[in-house]
Amino acid sequence: MYRLVAILMVLLVSNVFAHGHQEQHDLGEEANSIKASGKIFHTDGLDVIRKMHPEFLNHKRDKTLREGVRTKEGSLKGCVNCHSTKDKKTNQYHPVNDQDQFCSTCHQQVSVSVDCFSCHRTTPRKGTK
């Protein structure tokens, strides 16, 4: 009996560790450089932005579209600009909603479809309008 319980415990613990050792995904070009410089962009803490980003984005979309408030805070354009990665061969940006890109990694795991990018641009467009 004790042996059985011990096996069960080992299985449970290994399961927890399996989740703890996830592959580190690329944060995106600009986000990586911000992190490397030691600055913190999401000052409220990563847990807040991870949990609350849909609310932030929804709130900002109404503010911008209906009231004309165009601050950088909570701007989807900002997310895309920071969290996009470039293809090393072609030097072109991957769309952020492509498989295994920044937005998709978590949403794939929790099986949530992202509807932002049926209309919004998926790659940064720096230096142009």
Next chain:
Amino acid sequence: MSKTLNRRDFIKTSSATTVGVATIASGITLTSFAVNANENPVTKDKRWGMLVDTNKLTEVEIDGMVSACQQENGWGSEVHSTGDQKPTWVKKLKVQDKATGKITSLPLMCQHCEEPPCVDVCPTNASMKREDGIVLVDKHLCIGCRYCMMACPYDARSFVHEELTDQREHMPRGKGTVESCTLCVHKVDNGESPACVASVNSDAVIFGDLYDPKSNINQTLKKVQSAQIRADLDLNTGVRYSGI
């Protein structure tokens, strides 16, 4: 001196203090308003409008306005849509005087009505008018029913029939939603003129605040004869025309 403060005195002194604080506070807010207008919601104090002088505006300039709009907002390169399905935010319209046969060309886009029929009919509140008079589609809420397209007397709205990629950063567009001229709201919020107005080098098209007595558009509208298209509908459009 220990004078007891009665109720009336208390109210007098406290209201005087409140007025003083309010005056200082309003002064402070006014200054911060001026620093960055984008941080504050738009208000009813402004009403954006446009005046098109069809006598001065050439056909080439109208074509230029259409392509400037396409360039700015990224429409017009839809490959799978055919004929009527193709989005048109602004078009060149020719009107003919039956008596003299005189043909006048004019650019026709969303007229940004004060009483927009598209807003009245929208079942999801996606079709909306901003406080400053710009009529927009909230594509987050649009279900693509196209009631607004039927309600618009100017045929100003389009439906996106195909999946799109590589949209402009400032102008999200997608399949299954209705769209129309936004009066280049992203530029207006940054203090610039709409792309079509900027593409015309003369004063044939003027953009500005209809309510501001110092603005060029307000002063010109006071001087010249101008008309609203389908003025009989009493929609009080923001886009006005002179010479028709």
